Amino acid sequence: xxxxxxxxxxxxxxxxxxxxxxxxxxxxxxxxxxxxxxxxxxxxxxxxxxxxxxxxxxxxxxxxxxxxxxxxxxxxxxxxxxxxxxxxxxxxxxxxxxxxxxxxxxxxxxxxxxxxxxxxxxxxxxxxxxxxxxxxxxxxxxxxxxxxxxxxxxxxxxxxxxxxxxxxxxxxxxxxxxxxxxxxxxxxxxxxxxxxxxxxxxxxxxxxxxxxxxxxxxxxxxxxxxxxxxxxxxxxxxxxxxxxxxxxxx
Numbered sequence: 001x002x003x004x005x006x007x008x009x010x011x012x013x014x015x016x017x018x019x020x021x022x023x024x025x026x027x028x029x030x031x032x033x034x035x036x037x038x039x040x041x042x043x044x045x046x047x048x049x050x051x052x053x054x055x056x057x058x059x060x061x062x063x064x065x066x067x068x069x070x071x072x073x074x075x076x077x078x079x080x081x082x083x084x085x086x087x088x089x090x091x092x093x094x095x096x097x098x099x100x101x102x103x104x105x106x107x108x109x110x111x112x113x114x115x116x117x118x119x120x121x122x123x124x125x126x127x128x129x130x131x132x133x134x135x136x137x138x139x140x141x142x143x144x145x146x147x148x149x150x151x152x153x154x155x156x157x158x159x160x161x162x163x164x165x166x167x168x169x170x171x172x173x174x175x176x177x178x179x180x181x182x183x184x185x186x187x188x189x190x191x192x193x194x195x196x197x198x199x200x201x202x203x204x205x206x207x208x209x210x211x212x213x214x215x216x217x218x219x220x221x222x223x224x225x226x227x228x229x230x231x232x233x234x235x236x237x238x239x240x241x242x243x244x245x246x247x248x249x250x
Contacts, residue, residue, distance in 0.1 A: 030172060030236070035091035057220070058233060060240035061167035066213040066242060068206075068220075070236060072229050075222040076108035080183035086136070086146035087222075088172050088186045093151055095120055095128040095135065101187045110141040117149070131158075132167035134175045146181060148172050152190030162204050165190055169208035176216070183218035188228045206235050 057071035065185040071078075075087050089105045089173070092098050095104035104111055116137040120128040131134045134150040150172045153164035168189055176184050190196035205221075213219055222228040 017232075024045055037249045041137050058236070059243040060221055060236050061243055062209060062240065063213050063215075066216045067218050068209070068236060068240060069218060069221050070229065070232050072178045072224065072226070073222050074104070075185055075187050076104050076142060076244070078185045078220065078222050080218065082143060083145055084180065084182040084196045086139070086142050086148050086176055086179075086184050087142065088184065089149045090187050090196045091129060091149040091151055093127045093129055093131065095149055100192055104148060105142070106121060108142055109139060109147065112140040113137060113147065116140075132164045132171065134168070134171040136175050136179055144185075146176075146179060148175050148181075148184070150189065152196070154193060155190065155195035156188075161190075161196065162200070165196065165201065166208040168237070170212045173209065173212040173214075173216070177214070182217045183220070184216065184218070185222050188221070188223055188232070191228060198228050199235070202231045202235040206232075206239055210239075 057069045060068045060070075062068040078087060079085055090101045092102065093179045097103055097114065097117075117128065120135055120137075122128055123130060126182055129149055129151050131151045134148055136146055139145050139147050141181060152168045153161045155161050158164050167182070169186070172186070173184070177248050188198065189205070191198055191201050209219055219233050223232060
């Protein structure tokens with residue numbers, strides 16, 4: 001798509017990180033042993049089963065002009081128009097891929113995402129994207145135009161995990177708006193290996209998005225685990241107005 005060769009140069013093929021290594025086909029391969037701090041945000045994923053649901057998700061009014069949609073499925077398959085859309089990657093601070101959603105996004109995007117992340121300057125040793133911040137890259141082989149990488153908090157390591165998680169969502173929205181993104185899809189940031197309880201994470205995320213979504217057109221959550229989806233659905237039904245198909249068309 002960008003006209004560059006798909007052949008991996010030897011010097012790139014030899015690159016290794018603490019969280020993974022670049023294979024000959026340009027994909028990130030997870031190492032057998034990873035440090036948890038570099039493992040990314042890990043919703044348990046059975047990639048053979050992960051497909052975006054074909055039936056419509058649940059829709060809600062998030063702001064006056066923005067709707068919220070909840071789906072079960074594979075976030076790497078989600079897209080809106082390939083021009084004004086982005087998915088959010090629950091990344092680690094090194095931005096070089098890991099497990100769960102992070103690894104799935106890197107594999108689907110191909111080696112050029114890895115190379116783009118390598119070019120992001122380190123703000124401190126081994127840190128390209130600090131906890132609570134966000135960085136945007138192209139989507140490469142993904143169906144969306146951009147990937148927004150954010151790092152959520154480890155629930156038991158932060159004095160105020162809700163503040164940091166809210167910041168990760170808000171920074172992602174801020175970066176999206178600056179790059180003229182109108183449709184954005186999130187995973188369940190910090191749930192899984194980072195230990196954030198689903199119900200608490202859902203509450204924080206929806207409140208943060210209500211405060212910052214503004215004139216975005218659509219915010220989506222694409223969630224794989226049924227328990228995660230149930231937590232977000234319960235919170236949305238509690239806090240937001242449900243929308244029918246007719247209301248969505250009008």
